[in-house]
Amino acid sequence: MSLLTIHPESGTSAPEIIREGDAIAARLAEIGVLFERWQAGRAFEPDAEQQTILAAYADSVERLKAKYGFESADVISVGPDHPQKDELRARFLREHTHGDFEVRFFVEGRGLFYLHPGDRVYAILCERGDLLSVPSNTRHWFDMGAEPCLKCIRLFTTAEGWVADFTGSDIGDRFPRLEDYLKHYA
Numbered sequence: 102m103s104l105l106t107i108h109p110e111s112g113t114s115a116p117e118i119i120r121e122g123d124a125i126a127a128r129l130a131e132i133g134v135l136f137e138r139w140q141a142g143r144a145f146e147p148d149a150e151q152q153t154i155l156a157a158y159a160d161s162v163e164r165l166k167a168k169y170g171f172e173s174a175d176v177i178s179v180g181p182d183h184p185q186k187d188e189l190r191a192r193f194l195r196e197h198t199h200g201d202f203e204v205r206f207f208v209e210g211r212g213l214f215y216l217h218p219g220d221r222v223y224a225i226l227c228e229r230g231d232l233l234s235v236p237s238n239t240r241h242w243f244d245m246g247a248e249p250c251l252k253c254i255r256l257f258t259t260a261e262g263w264v265a266d267f268t269g270s271d272i273g274d275r276f277p278r279l280e281d282y283l284k285h286y287a
């Protein structure tokens with residue numbers, strides 16, 4: 102189940118927990134974050150090629166391209182046998198911003214986004230069928246877990262927009278990693 106928890110940035114007191122999809126979308130809309138649940142327009146195999154996956158979600162992808170001016174889309178896949186999984190995990194765990202906004206749709210698997218727009222931290226556990234945007238210049242980090250399993254559609258405007266500006270903060274260390282988060286809240 103998708104899940105939103107809203108924490109003080111100190112990470113010290115109990116978060117507010119929101120489990121229902123429409124309520125998650127409404128609370129995230131307050132901070133300019135898009136959260137949607139998509140249905141595939143047609144069935145595809147678990148090992149389907151990128152083009153097959155993009156075709157299955159073509160209606161939703163085209164709608165977002167038209168609305169936000171995205172020029173391209175691709176599919177990334179990280180599994181537990183990925184040779185650089187530890188490096189990738191460590192890089193995304195450091196708080197950063199982008200000049201462009203980031204959009205991820207979870208075709209398979211799960212991942213934990215932490216958004217830090219003001220003095221609160223929004224943790225969003227994304228699972229299959231979830232779309233989440235990270236607004237431009239919003240501090241965030243991401244945990245794919247020690248044994249990653251995710252397949253995501255990414256939407257792009259410009260390649261340059263994806264350069265990560267790291268804030269240098271260690272705030273990510275004060276919040277639960279994916280495994281602990283699942284134990285506590287899921």
Ligand SMILES: [Fe+2]
Pocket residue numbers: 197198199203235241265
């Ligand atoms: Fe990012």
